[in-house]
Amino acid sequence: AQRVTQPEKLLSVFKGAPVELKCNYSYSGSPELFWYVQYSRQRLQLLLRHISRESIKGFTADLNKGETSFHLKKPFAQEEDSAMYYCALRNTGFQKLVFGTGTRLLVSP
């Protein structure tokens, strides 16, 4: 079965500190991995996806198939990064997304 695990419910850091939001998945095939972000009072939106190998707002995420992980990283956190972050998995060829339970990132000044 497909499963996405985000072990941290809350991650609190100071501005300028490095951030790593953990995501592990279980899936037997070749999944697509995503990070979604939800800022306060806003809708869920795509932050980045593993196939793009891009950096968005300073965030990067590398798919590690050996460790079945897709951790989200940013070297220097900003206050505006405070939000709820969801890791999600999609079966290649299908459209259904499976979400993790989310991690709330709080960046303090």
Added chain:
Amino acid sequence: GAVVSQHPSRVICKSGTSVKIECRSLDFQATTMFWYRQFPKQSLMLMATSNEGSKATYEQGVEKDKFLINHASLTLSTLTVTSAHPEDSSFYICSATSRGPREHTEAFFGQGTRLTVV
């Protein structure tokens, strides 16, 4: 990015009544729409997947007769909670994927509907 609009954003209804929630893709054609339910401080739980013109596919444990989904056009899907009870109170979110040339289609989310059954 593309816009998905949900209506209403909040609704309060009496126990036993039915409530309809609309999900519209405003500037693209959505071949597939998804309905999620989110409990407080929990993840999004997929309820069903609907493709335009065909019956929705429900996830295990989701009552088809209670949560009626209609996807009559490429821009509109509706979720009707029938005979609502207080335990149906939740945050309902829809998302839609576009029919586009890209191999990997992005899912766009609505702003959600807060349903409270009293």
